[in-house]
Amino acid sequence: MKHKKNRISLNLKHRLVANGVKVIDESVTLRRVFEKHGGICQGCQDPTVLGIHPQVPKSATIEHIIPISMGGEHTWENVTLLCYECNRLQNEKIQKQEAQRTKTKSLRLLGYEITIQWRAA
Structure with a gap:
């Protein structure tokens, strides 16, 4: 299967749609982000490699500055290039x-245990 360098991957597009992303700039592809940054990871400043298995430490990945899970968009203003290792560390x-912002409270009411979860502001 030939890699389509001028389109975003179907996997990424499905993930964006599933997370409710309203703005998807289809010109933002891994290859183009890689070229924009000269293949240099914007985290560790090491060279990245394009087109290898995505979980190899120095493989190129797109990092959404405001994560798509938090309402970030897939636009040039919201993406940068990170190697897999820096992207993994950023995600952790x-x-x-997020875990620190999420609060949980359990209550026993009429013999039922109710757990309430909310996000601290």
Whole structure:
């Protein structure tokens, strides 16, 4: 199967739509983000590699500055190039921050246990 360098992947497009992203700039592709940054990871400043297995530490990935799970858009203003390792570390950091913002309270009421979860402002 030939790689279509001028289109976003179907996997990414499905993920964006599933997360309710309203603005999807289809000109924002991994290859074009890679070219914009000269193949240099914007986290560690090491060279990245395009077209290899996505979980290899120095493989090129698109990082959404405002994550799509938090309402970020797929636009040139909201993406940068990170290697897989920096992207993984960034995602772990975001998940920890989200976990700290999420509060949980369990109550027993009339023999039922009710768990309430909310996000701190």
